Amino acid sequence: MAHPLLTNCPVCSQTLKITKLHCSHCHTTIENEFELSKFSSLTKEQLHFVEVFLVCRGNIKEVEKELGISYPTVRGKLNDIASSLGYESKKKNEVDEKKIVTMLERGEISPDEAIKMLKEE
Numbered sequence: 001m002a003h004p005l006l007t008n009c010p011v012c013s014q015t016l017k018i019t020k021l022h023c024s025h026c027h028t029t030i031e032n033e034f035e036l037s038k039f040s041s042l043t044k045e046q047l048h049f050v051e052v053f054l055v056c057r058g059n060i061k062e063v064e065k066e067l068g069i070s071y072p073t074v075r076g077k078l079n080d081i082a083s084s085l086g087y088e089s090k091k092k093n094e095v096d097e098k099k100i101v102t103m104l105e106r107g108e109i110s111p112d113e114a115i116k117m118l119k120e121e
Contacts, residue, residue: 007040029057038085046081 009016018034039047049067056062063074097118104114 005036005040006043007036042081042084046077046084050081097106 002037006016008014018036019031021030021034022028039050042050049063052066053063058064058072060074063069064071067074100109100114100117103109104111109117
């Protein structure tokens with residue numbers, strides 16, 4: 001019986017290294033240090049979500065329908081998976097819209113500059 005691949009040590013939680021591969025057909029055994037895919041660190045639930053996302057060709061509306069979840073939940077799951085894979089989510093530029101409007105009213109910036117600042121958010 002095959003068991004799911006362990007990626008973290010059950011004792012200290014550090015990343016495990018795969019050091020042995022074995023063929024059950026011809027009994028060949030290969031020993032070395034093998035790298036795991038980034039995806040091996042994802043949970044079963046996350047892998048299922050990735051599979052659904054790919055089958056839906058990245059169409060979030062289709063993912064919503066397939067999984068019966070809301071748009072914010074889909075986005076949250078995508079962000080969690082990206083984070084688990086080692087990618088940091090891009091932070092939006094934290095420019096206060098009211099501050100931009102105030103600067104525009106005072107003539108400190110042009111309408112084009114205001115539009116550009118708002119689009120960068």
